[in-house]
Amino acid sequence: QITLKESGPTLVKPTQTLTLTCTFSGFSLSTSGVGVGWIRQPPGKALEWLALIYWNDDKRYSPSLKSRLTITKDTSKNQVVLTMTNMDPVDTATYYCAHRGPGIAAVDYWGQGTLVTVSS
Amino acid sequence: QSALTQPASVSGSPGQSITISCTGTSSDVGGYNYVSWYQQHPGKAPKLMIYDVSKRPSGVSNRFSGSKSGNTASLTISGLQAEDEADYYCSSYTSSSTYVFGTGTKVTVL
Numbered sequence: 455q456i457t458l459k460e461s462g463p464t465l466v467k468p469t470q471t472l473t474l475t476c477t478f479s480g481f482s483l484s485t486s487g488v489g490v491g492w493i494r495q496p497p498g499k500a501l502e503w504l505a506l507i508y509w510n511d512d513k514r515y516s517p518s519l520k521s522r523l524t525i526t527k528d529t530s531k532n533q534v535v536l537t538m539t540n541m542d543p544v545d546t547a548t549y550y551c552a553h554r555g556p557g558i559a560a561v562d563y564w565g566q567g568t569l570v571t572v573s574s
Numbered sequence: 575q576s577a578l579t580q581p582a583s584v585s586g587s588p589g590q591s592i593t594i595s596c597t598g599t600s601s602d603v604g605g606y607n608y609v610s611w612y613q614q615h616p617g618k619a620p621k622l623m624i625y626d627v628s629k630r631p632s633g634v635s636n637r638f639s640g641s642k643s644g645n646t647a648s649l650t651i652s653g654l655q656a657e658d659e660a661d662y663y664c665s666s667y668t669s670s671s672t673y674v675f676g677t678g679t680k681v682t683v684l
């Protein structure tokens with residue numbers, strides 16, 4: 455079955471760079487049509503789509519955060535990494551990674567999420 | 575891109591039907607048949623309930639249905655049950671080849 459799990463720091467200081475890793479199993483990111491995305495949710499607020507990387511290394515970013523985000527994949531390790539620069543307290547949120555299946559314009563499997571707090 | 579607009583809350587009694595709207599623009603909801611809906615219980619990850627406007631993933635109850643007219647998509651929950659009480663988010667593919675989520679709707683079962 456498909457599973458995803460996020461890992462990374464729980465606390466970062468303002469201006470630092472956040473690096474999150476999504477480790478997955480049950481699918482291959484070399485399969486045509488497959489993608490892995492990142493979504494975040496500040497406490498008590500709505501979901502916000504961040505980035506998506508496809509099997510062919512095509513990358514898509516939220517227009518409002520594009521300058522701060524980088525998404526990469528390591529197919530051999532079954533991992534996707536998201537980096538976000540210049541962190542601010544407003545970036546405090548639960549960060550989720552999720553699987554996008556072939557032929558489906560949605561994410562159908564989600565990780566459990568990881569809470570990242572930005573504070574000095 | 576701006577978040578899609580959803581009502582903050584919708585409520586209904588057990589057994590009733592409720593509908594949640596999701597309003598975007600011709601650059602997202604109105605331009606593509608790629609609207610999806612997610613259910614999120616407190617402290618849990620979201621769960622995909624509807625994709626491609628009206629398709630249900632395997633295992634999702636047929637009490638959940640989706641539709642779209644112009645720039646507005648809708649999620650209808652029929653035969654409302656206590657377990658349906660949760661937050662619901664819509665999402666759409668956009669003309670920027672990205673995705674955008676809605677503002678979220680809290681469903682309360684009275």
